[in-house]
Amino acid sequence: MSTRRVLYALGGTVAVLLVGAILHPGFASWSSLRVMLVVASFTGFVAAGQMLVVLVGGIDLSIPWVLNGAAIVLTTSSLGQTSRAPLAIVLALGVGALVGLGNGLGVAWLGVPAVVMTLGMNGVMQGLTLGLSKGLTCASCGSYAPEPLRGLFDGALPAQLFLWAGVGLFMTVLLTLTTFGRRVYAVGVNPRAAFLSGVGVRGVTVALYTLSGVFAALAGIALVAYGGQPSLGLGDPYLFESIAAVVVGGVSILGGRGHYLGVIAGSLTLVAVTTFLQAQRVPEYGRLMIYGLVILAILFAYGREKAHD
Amino acid sequence: MTETSSMAPAQQESGSQTLAVRASGVDRAFGGVQALRDASFAARPGEIHALAGENGAGKSTLIKVLCGLIKADRGTVEIFGTEVSRVVEPAARRRMGVATAFQELSLLPDLTVAENLLLENPPRGRLGLVKRRGLGPAAEEILGRYGVDDIDPRATAADLSVAQRQVVELVRVLAGEPRVVILDEPTAALADRQVEWLAGHMRQLRDAGSCVIFTSHRWREIEALADRVTVFRNGTHVATRDTLSEAEAVTLMSGRSFAGAYPELTTVPQRESALRVKGLHSGRLHGVDLDLRRGEILGVGGLAGQGQRDLFLTLFGAQKARQGTITLDGKAVAIRSTKDAIRAGIAYVPEDRKAEGLFLPLSIRDNIAAATLSRRNTAGFVRRGAERTAVGSIVDQLSIGKGRSTNRAVDTLSGGNQQKVVMARWLLTDARILLLFDVTRGVDAATKHDIYELVGKLAAQGRAILYYSSETEEIAHLCHRVLVLREGRVAAELAGPVGDAERIVAASIKENHDA
Numbered sequence: 064m065s066t067r068r069v070l071y072a073l074g075g076t077v078a079v080l081l082v083g084a085i086l087h088p089g090f091a092s093w094s095s096l097r098v099m100l101v102v103a104s105f106t107g108f109v110a111a112g113q114m115l116v117v118l119v120g121g122i123d124l125s126i127p128w129v130l131n132g133a134a135i136v137l138t139t140s141s142l143g144q145t146s147r148a149p150l151a152i153v154l155a156l157g158v159g160a161l162v163g164l165g166n167g168l169g170v171a172w173l174g175v176p177a178v179v180m181t182l183g184m185n186g187v188m189q190g191l192t193l194g195l196s197k198g199l200t201c202a203s204c205g206s207y208a209p210e211p212l213r214g215l216f217d218g219a220l221p222a223q224l225f226l227w228a229g230v231g232l233f234m235t236v237l238l239t240l241t242t243f244g245r246r247v248y249a250v251g252v253n254p255r256a257a258f259l260s261g262v263g264v265r266g267v268t269v270a271l272y273t274l275s276g277v278f279a280a281l282a283g284i285a286l287v288a289y290g291g292q293p294s295l296g297l298g299d300p301y302l303f304e305s306i307a308a309v310v311v312g313g314v315s316i317l318g319g320r321g322h323y324l325g326v327i328a329g330s331l332t333l334v335a336v337t338t339f340l341q342a343q344r345v346p347e348y349g350r351l352m353i354y355g356l357v358i359l360a361i362l363f364a365y366g367r368e369k370a371h372d
Numbered sequence: 373m374t375e376t377s378s379m380a381p382a383q384q385e386s387g388s389q390t391l392a393v394r395a396s397g398v399d400r401a402f403g404g405v406q407a408l409r410d411a412s413f414a415a416r417p418g419e420i421h422a423l424a425g426e427n428g429a430g431k432s433t434l435i436k437v438l439c440g441l442i443k444a445d446r447g448t449v450e451i452f453g454t455e456v457s458r459v460v461e462p463a464a465r466r467r468m469g470v471a472t473a474f475q476e477l478s479l480l481p482d483l484t485v486a487e488n489l490l491l492e493n494p495p496r497g498r499l500g501l502v503k504r505r506g507l508g509p510a511a512e513e514i515l516g517r518y519g520v521d522d523i524d525p526r527a528t529a530a531d532l533s534v535a536q537r538q539v540v541e542l543v544r545v546l547a548g549e550p551r552v553v554i555l556d557e558p559t560a561a562l563a564d565r566q567v568e569w570l571a572g573h574m575r576q577l578r579d580a581g582s583c584v585i586f587t588s589h590r591w592r593e594i595e596a597l598a599d600r601v602t603v604f605r606n607g608t609h610v611a612t613r614d615t616l617s618e619a620e621a622v623t624l625m626s627g628r629s630f631a632g633a634y635p636e637l638t639t640v641p642q643r644e645s646a647l648r649v650k651g652l653h654s655g656r657l658h659g660v661d662l663d664l665r666r667g668e669i670l671g672v673g674g675l676a677g678q679g680q681r682d683l684f685l686t687l688f689g690a691q692k693a694r695q696g697t698i699t700l701d702g703k704a705v706a707i708r709s710t711k712d713a714i715r716a717g718i719a720y721v722p723e724d725r726k727a728e729g730l731f732l733p734l735s736i737r738d739n740i741a742a743a744t745l746s747r748r749n750t751a752g753f754v755r756r757g758a759e760r761t762a763v764g765s766i767v768d769q770l771s772i773g774k775g776r777s778t779n780r781a782v783d784t785l786s787g788g789n790q791q792k793v794v795m796a797r798w799l800l801t802d803a804r805i806l807l808l809f810d811v812t813r814g815v816d817a818a819t820k821h822d823i824y825e826l827v828g829k830l831a832a833q834g835r836a837i838l839y840y841s842s843e844t845e846e847i848a849h850l851c852h853r854v855l856v857l858r859e860g861r862v863a864a865e866l867a868g869p870v871g872d873a874e875r876i877v878a879a880s881i882k883e884n885h886d887a
Contacts, residue, residue, distance in 0.1 A: 240753050240754060240756075241749075241752045241753050241754060242745040242746060242749045242752055242753070242754055243752060245738060245741070245742070245745055245754060246745065248731070248734060248738070249731055249734070249738070249742055252731040252732065252733060252734055253727075253730065253731050253732070255727060255728050256727075256728055256729055256730060256731060256742075257731075257742070258690070258710060259688070259690060259710055259720060259722060259728055259729070260710070260742040260743040260797065261710045261711045261713075261714040261743050262742070263711065319731075319733060319734075320733060
């Protein structure tokens with residue numbers, strides 16, 4: 064059933080592209096697709112983490128400010144210098160891992176509901192980020208991403224896309240070929256039965272939240288690399304986007320079902336819809352409404368499918 | 373009798389009198405599975421009518437169609453001659469006097485017993501608002517009317533034992549004094565005493581002219597209670613009879629004949645002790661000693677809720693012990709987690725396979741492999757070939773799912789096969805000590821028989837087996853030795869096979885008379 068959903072999600076992407084191409088010549092041209100792919104890849108990174116926690120019936124609401132915090136750590140620790148880039152990247156990813164670890168420990172050991180734990184952590188990260196950057200956007204601090212990072216987006220096939228392909232490969236291998244992946248689905252479907260089968264339910268949960276933090280940080284790094292500079296509020300759109308991509312991609316919000324291939328398709332569909340609405344000159348408020356309706360329609364369709372099975 | 377039974381019951385009885393319930397030509401599919409196929413059923417007012425069949429025969433689906441929970445794809449349903457096939461709404465059926473107690477208990481866990489009992493018809497004040505203070509006394513009155521004195525109406529439903537919840541569910545259904553009562557496996561969670569209680573009330577309703585329909589996997593109960601029996605197989609009506617012997621019934625239900633209810637106990641336990649427990653305190657256990665030998669099937673008996681579950685969960689590391697020692701093969705061990713237990717060679721097969729055993733949407737293979745993942749991995753990757761071989765051989769050995777692909781989701785299997793999947797998972801661990809906790813609950817007769825034989829075979833291989841069952845009969849026939857638990861202690865030890873279940877029951881309650 065979840066493989067069928069991956070096909071639906073891919074079908075959705077193709078359908079939007081086709082309609083767009085008919086109404087707007089050039090909509091599905093390579094240059095336009097290239098932009099859409101790059102934009103979708105940011106959603107794809109955060110959604111990878113979101114998907115992992117959703118698979119065990121959790122959710123990660125700390126994504127926006129983990130992403131934002133990691134982006135600012137990257138620029139402030141590298142100061143735009145190439146030689147400092149590796150250290151800065153490690154630091155930024157480390158921030159993500161640390162926050163994710165905190166989320167995981169809170170959820171798995173202290174039994175704090177995921178919504179509360181990660182929302183609280185989002186607040187902490189927002190406060191930390193605003194405090195340490197003194198509320199200034201870093202445009203005025205003169206921090207930039209190191210030059211080699213910014214080069215990622217040049218070329219006919221941006222390096223960014225190879226990174227996304229790598230994430231896709233990692234996720235697919237992790238979830239389908241490893242014993243860890245088996246345990247993730249087992250915990251997602253029935254945590255009690257998993258526990259009674261000797262699966263370390265808490266350990267799995269902590270690992271997944273940690274990975275989610277790392278993916279949010281990765282998206283932050285990619286975004287500053289793309290834009291050159293971070294801004295405050297950089298991560299705000301990505302909470303909704305990550306959940307939407309996961310859901311559109313056919314991952315069950317109750318846990319236990321879904322593939323990352325579907326999430327890739329979900330990310331692409333979301334970006335294609337946005338691009339199409341922009342091309343139709345639908346004003347911002349209308350775009351937001353239609354966007355929301357599309358997601359509700361998809362959820363409705365998946366809900367009906369379940370009722371039939 | 374055989375002549376008439378091949379006819380559809382609905383035709384057979386039309387015109388004779390008004391039927392309480394009549395279904396004819398009912399089809400119902402779930403996904404690709406045809407749960408009911410041209411099924412028919414008829415029951416009269418003033419009778420107790422048992423619905424028998426193996427797991428997956430379509431009993432529960434028929435009940436859901438009758439009580440308006442799901443719609444038939446085809447066919448008609450009549451209640452007292454009124455066609456209701458199009459109405460899919462249990463509340464509408466209830467207004468017609470049809471009340472149903474389901475197998476999956478439908479109490480709201482966070483409400484109190486009183487709130488659950490009076491959910492539909494609470495005492496109201498002048499403004500039509502619920503009189504909260506009236507709830508307790510009203511519930512107490514209802515429980516009292518049914519002679520239930522061991523359940524506090526103010527207790528939260530979630531805090532009750534499974535058996536107590538079932539009693540509340542039954543009282544809720546009975547209290548409406550329905551003209552048609554449908555009870556799906558009402559006794560599966562009940563102790564013998566409570567079964568007697570229920571039987572009394574079922575007879576009372578029948579004598580008052582109501583139609584009582586029930587299902588059970590325990591033939592004893594059907595024999596004792598039912599005025600007529602309808603047998604279902606593969607989603608369709610096979611026969612309706614006034615009397616039916618167990619052997620005949622099993623043949624009708626399974627489509628094959630069936631030799632002997634319990635296999636003979638032929639093995640003899642070895643000398644060496646496999647598991648020794650001293651002074652175990654945990655949950656309701658207050659100092660349990662036991663010595664389980666290799667090749668031995670040791671039964672754990674007693675009334676429900678005397679700490680049996682605590683004993684099994686503690687030995688499996690799923691519950692903390694307050695005190696006591698556990699010795700495996702002569703060495704003291706600390707079992708702090710299920711992982712520790714599995715590593716020490718202990719396996720636990722739970723009673724409630726859906727809640728505690730299975731990953732329903734996952735494949736048969738994933739389900740069977742779940743406890744042994746770390747044995748077949750290279751640097752964290754699953755060795756898929758090894759997994760397929762291991763799972764394939766155990767599936768053949770237990771004949772699970774009639775040779776169909778192990779990629780199929782477990783929820784497409786019948787209940788008996790699902791239970792075998794859980795057993796298979798633990799057999800792959802090569803566990804030397806098997807904790808089998810009510811593994812035949814809700815399992816059809818043919819699969820039960822398979823499980824009895826399997827248990828015997830496992831003991832013959834030298835594995836040590838601790839066996840609990842809510843059916844005292846099983847413990848009486850299958851076990852080399854029986855420990856009777858009472859109030860968290862071992863109250864008696866009987867040499868097996870005990871044979872007569874009454875002896876275990878007597879040992880379970882003896883002290884109560886002395887005290």
